[in-house]
Amino acid sequence: MNKPTDFVFTPTTKAPEPALELGRIPVDRYTDPVFLKLEDDCIWSKTWLLAGAACDVAEPGDFFVFENLRESVLVTHAEDGVVRAFYNVCQHRGNQLKASGCGNSPYLSCGFHGWEYYLDGSIKEIPEAHDFPQGVPAEELSLKEVRCEAWGGFIWISMDPDIEPLIKYLGVVPEHLAPYEMESMVLVSDETVEWSCNWKTSVDIFSETYHVRGVHPESEYLADDVNVQMDLYGPHSRFIAPMYIPSPRKIGEDKALNQTMVEYLKSEGFPVESFEGDVTNLRGAVAAHKRSMTNENGLDFSKLTDDQLTADYHYNVFPNITFNLFGEQMWMFRHRPHPTDPDKMYFDRMIFNRVPKGEAAGGAKAGAVDLFVELGDVNIVGRPEHNFYRYGEQSSGLLLDQDASCLAGVQKGLHSRGMTGLWISHHERRIRNFHFWWEKYMSEQPLMLKSAE
Ligand code: FES
Ligand SMILES: [Fe+2]
Known part of the structure; x- marks a missing residue:
């Protein structure tokens, strides 16, 4: 304040x-x-894209899907309290993890073969993991993260890993709109x-x-x-x-x-x-x-x-x-x-x-x-x-x-x-x-x- x-x-x-x-x-x-x-x-x-309302990921377990052109991005609020964004795609054979909308769930389950992910993007479980002769390296198979920041009561994402911070990208807008206190609307x-x-x-x-x-x-x-x-x-x-x-x-x-x-x-x-x-x-x-x-x-x-x-x-x-x-x-x-x-x-x-x-x-x-x-x-x-x-x-x-x-x-x-x-x-x-x-x-x-x- x-x-x-x-x-x-x-x-x-x-x-x-x-x-x-x-x-x-x-x-x-x-x-x-x-x-x-x-x-x-x-x-x-x-660019930075407005993905959705921050209220949709206010609590641990919350997630929502943001669709833009050919991409689908999953925004999650994990148990560690961090809001992250990932490409909405299972690392097994590319199935979309969530179709659309928002919800709350402790894990993300793929409907194709049952791979499960925590909301921080890491692997929770791979069925028949012993049957992958190349192994199941945790880092390789975690969800692929995209940049994610919050401003104005919204979650913004960018698919450019090198983009400037959101607040800088927005220029004068945050200062101009601060008196409206959009976050509390x-x-x-x-x-x-x-x-x-x-x-x-x-x-x-x-x-x-x-x-x-x-x-x-x-x-x-x-x-x-x-x-x-x-x-x-x-x-x-x-x-x-x-x-x-x-x-x-x-x-x-x-x-x-x-x-x-x-x-x-x-x-x-x-x-x-x-x-x-x-x-x-x-x-x-x-x-x-x-x-x-x-x-x-x-x-x-x-x-x-x-x-x-x-x-x-x-x-x-x-x-x-x-x-x-x-x-x-x-x-x-x-x-x-x-x-x-x-x-x-x-x-x-x-x-x-x-x-x-x-x-x-x-x-x-x-x-x-x-x-x-x-x-x-x-x-x-x-x-x-x-x-x-x-x-x-x-x-x-x-x-x-x-x-x-x-x-x-x-x-x-x-x-x-x-x-x-x-x-x-x-x-x-x-x-x-x-x-x-x-x-x-x-x-x-x-x-x-x-x-x-
Ligand atoms: S594509 Fe997701 S478990 Fe196979
Ligand atoms: Fe008009």
């Missing part, structure tokens, strides 16, 4: 702008299957939706608010899509999007609250009937109201500014993570590649709630039902079930349904002979920056980069 004198609020100073090329961004990287392999060699195996929703687009089109759309007018017309009445601060921090980036103030296109001369905003405020419990201001001072009133509710709901906002209580602080971590930070909640989006099809991807969404101090200790434990927190009208009992579906089978909520629908059309268009490359605006420069770093990673490996030929 920071002492008050040590505490630093999330910096909001505008970052210097790097010089970026202005040319079109080639489209074959979104559509050509050859890039699946190239990205595996140059991006997925060379509680997982309340866990979904994976298969979308009909490449993973990078998804990263792109979650990098700008230019698409709000076309894709999210309702949001124009609730949030400012124009006065959005963009910051580039090496491969990572941020935008700060003010909420509780409409788009400048939707503010009338009288500056009165629009009906969509009024309904939204009511749904959040804001006493809109007694509010006598207009759109210019609504954000301050909402922040004050949220702080006034602290005694009632127990939520501690003392490390967040009024701006943070009324805006989306939106961070992208290269290559494929988006954090949306609000006062009460955090949304983690993971834009995961499909293993064989560049026209598909997995959109992983985890929602975490801020909860009263003390009630979140240890996080929501996988499989346990000893956590009960009431927050507004959300009741949390244990860890939420992971929910998988394809776009169209269920709703992901209006905003994400709108994004997914748009991206399916974008992916089709990117295959057209009539599309020679993305034409990016200044507002959209997080996309340009992402692709600058994507190309840098791709070109640093001894492989031919098709789009650069």
